[in-house]
Amino acid sequence: MSLGFVFDISLLQLTMVMMAPLIIACLGEIIIERSGILNVGIEGIVTVGSVAGFLGTFMMGSPVLGCLTAMMAGGILSLLLAYFAISMRANQIVVGLGIFVLGLGLSPLSYRLAVGVVQSPPQIKTLSGVPVPLLGNIPYVGEVLFRQNILVYLTYFLVAAVAFFLFKTPLGLRLRSCGENPRAADSLGINVTAMRYGACVVGGFFLGLAGAYLPLLITGTFTDNLVNGRGWLALMLVIFGRWMPLWAFLGALLFAYVDAFQFKVSSLPQMAKAVPPQFLLMLPYVFAMLVLVKVASGAEAPRALTRPYDRESRE
Amino acid sequence: MSAAPPRVEMRGICKRFGEVVALDRVDLEAAKGEIHALLGENGAGKTTIMNILSGLYRSDAGEIRVDGRPAPIRSPKDAIGFRIGMVHQHVELIGNFTALENILLGHEGTGWVLRAESQRGAVEEVASRYGLSVPLNERVKALPVGIQQKIEILKALYRGADILILDEPTTMLTPQEVDALFATIRKIAEGGLTVIFITHKIKEVLANSDRITVFRGGCRVGTVRRPEASRELLVQMMVGEREFPAGAGRPGAVASSSAGPPALSVRDLSLRNADIHLLKDVSFDVPAGAIVGLAGVSGNGQRELAEAIAGLLPVQAGEVTIRGRSVEKLTVAARIALGLVLIPQNRIDEGILPSLSLAENFVLGLHPYIFKRSGFFEQGTAHEMARIAIRDYNVLTRNERVPSAHLSGGNIQKVIVARAMALFRAIGGGILIANNPTRGLDIMAAAFVHARFREVREGGGGVLLISEDLDELCSICDRILVIHSGEILGGFDGPDYDVYRIGELMAGVRRRQP
């Protein structure tokens, strides 16, 4: 195997395809965590997003409507989390795990309810690539970045938009203040409850969209283990990216590269003999653990993360 | 009184927290251009009423008027609308934001894009008007407390506050900073603003206010104008007709007779966090049979010193010896075994296991000793011991099985002290380190705790008493050390202390020791 393989264009193109759902989910989680809420139900919410995206597209015939359905589903589940975490001041990890399992249960249930028991699973058409004129013609870089599907382009925009929102707008400043010191924010007239609810719902839209991406771009079908830990990986990417969209984007590229790498390698006939494919499949998860060991001790979470805010609590 | 209505008028304000009445029909008014002090002991209700005025708490009953018009304040946002701004005792800034971001937060100007730079001029203008220059681009967590407080004040003024509330603004400040603060406050008041400041320090009130309202036990005792106030009058109003425990057991000669090693010996202990010296070359002894006090304004390294000695923070440099045994490398448990007991500063966060029973709380730390190393947790023994402690320390609780979170703060503190004393006996110790053990206790309970410390001394043990209350230290310590910015600046032997000199050192004023 030549060294050139690691820079292979199709490998890097696949990396971009695999990167998108990770970073979209991660951006959603960043928005939520920046407001002070930890959402460990992310895997379940992304799963629900994937089934909603599939069914929406399948039944209404439009990927756009499919994505909107998924975003609605993500927003609603996230709202449930918000209600428990914010209004009921419940333990966010316990509620999050409840939402995780709820999502795992709802997805196959709604799929079966909508599709019924069938011989061959229904298919939707996966979105094809739309090369960007001019940019797509730049050799190598352009081919990797700008001969992609439309959702990958949307991802570029979302990363920039969320970063701009968090650090360059008044609303972003207020959102971050709720995650750092809600009492200070409250004393300045910022409605902490509303900000946190808003963050959860908007973040939920992202999580749903990330779910919809999987059937729309990767498989074309819905299977029960479609998400396969991508939600958890996104949750780790938040830490890896230190709650900053641009760093998380780099992290998502790295993870996606490892994922794409194992996918490409296992399809090479000479490799399949040398290394059993299962060990390649483990790669992203082992890699994730190694990365966490490297970054976890230096990462600084929003100060008020997981802490419910009660204005009248006496210190 | 002139015909104009007062700037702020509060009538019949009531507030309860659960079963505790924090405010009982309190009236208060403050005029334009006035510096109005609220004076009282801890828990008198002065902070609660200001939290109501600033919208943080909602009153259960009562009425607020601003400039004669009803001001229904239900949230901080409403309060800002009535041009009320409050600076809390522990500054409410966002450490990871710059000073400018903190000031602009919630008041960022119009538009979808944050234009911090274009607001900078306006902030600087307000800052220079009141002489509040602060480094606007620095992250707040890197700035000293005095500067942080200025940012808080600037934040309120930038929002156009006409009524500025300061809660215990001087606790964390050096005397120079205190002087500068009051000069600023005077300037602000002369600009036509109303300044209300909360304090428990009579000296400050007499030096810096126009009128003084005294609180006691959730009620307003009265309001006096500065010229009519005196130290004696204010003390009498604050304390009421309460009876002080007679000067039982003024400190005397050190009871130590043994020639053995000191209970605790610290040599050149240093601790740094990044660039900040938390402790610098701290050296002192606590002899066996003595109570040594550590005086200082809170936040000057007391907490770090106690935790480093106890093994909760690593000793980066220097030596710590307990009864002649060097302990720097030992675990917390091993240090306890050698005779060290710590009463932590924060009773809720560091002292109790909230959902475990009172009995299970009582044996925390004691458990390796009372269960005879059998490996088994004997509920019967734990309950028996807890029942005795409840009786001896007069802990108000239904029984020893209730979760400790159900107890009031004072009763929790009694449990913690009882536990510390039992542990001290169990290990045949040693040295007792108590970090502000009587804060929030009523006078009788505090006297009871002090009596326990004296028992330790009579029994040949050492006590290191860390307190912000100089009166407390002078009343029971054999020796007082003063800490400032992580350094021990001096030591004084009792029983007759030069309180003024100690105060100077607490404020960091170094001079050759007389």
Next chain:
Amino acid sequence: MKGAWSEEDRRHAAALAATYAAAAALALLAAALFILAFGGSIRVAFATVLQASLGTWGGFAQTLNKFCPLLLGSLAVAFGMRGGHFNIGVDGQIYAGAIGMAAVAFGLEGLNLPWPVFVPLGILGGVLAGAFWGLIPGVLRVRYRVSEIFVTVMLNFVALYLVDYLANGPWNDPLAGDAITVPIPKSAVLPQMLPKSGGHMGPLIALAAAAGIYFMMSRTIIGYEIRAVGDNPTAARFGGININRITLVIMPVCGALSGLAGAIEVSGFHQTLLLGLTGPTGAPNYGAMSILIAVIGRRHPLGVILAAAVFAILMVGSDSLQRSIGLPGSAVFVFQAIIVLTVLYVEARRQLST
């Protein structure tokens, strides 16, 4: 606790009962809606669930066989939670335990050991493998401050692919097909408790483990220290408890409990190592169910036993519903989540009103 119940205890118990009754009612309501949506009859469906899980000896044995891994898995979660650790890695630890059991079974096959030696050895192998799988997140948390939540989740996938590899590769049984190994030797098979209906001894071992955990938590010093750390780690540290040491006890014990479940699944139930040991994909897998059973059972061994029994019945019952009306097994997840959220809701309400 000794002595008669006080008025307050009684009120507390009544409130608890009411909370769970409300949660169960909501879950039943949801169940009824699902059944209607799938075109079933509510009365028939509920009857089918009970008939299938408890109505026959065969069904009862199936229920007991599901009860065993559910109980051990949720003990593994509940035990960690009591000490402030979140173990989301039950699936991976079950797989690790299964590998350990299979390794002993295949490795010592030639020795012709009698079952009273072979079976305990195999189970020990599973327990140790599970403990090792739990030790990894423990060590990473202590050494690098990495949250055990992430590591346990990631290790689920690693263990899954490891089983995938073993069952397809070195231990594969070409006659049986993909992802399944040759059967373990007969003398490594756990004896049956209900021989005619296929119920193995596992549930008894699981109950013994629950009793052991109960004893450990309430009657030993290490159990007390674990509860102290779980309740307030700072105060525990001030009390001289070494939190790192507690982590290094908790996580391997969590892993050992799940590993025991995996060993029993191999030795008693499947008698082979196969992918899908913790539940077929999409159907309720033991790991996810264990998390919520631990919460529903209030992290207490007794509560966990009750909750695990209820969900074992539901799992077996829902299997038959899947066959009769096509209701997917994952519906059980939804019932669980509804119960957990209702319980959290009622308790938070009560907390907020005081």
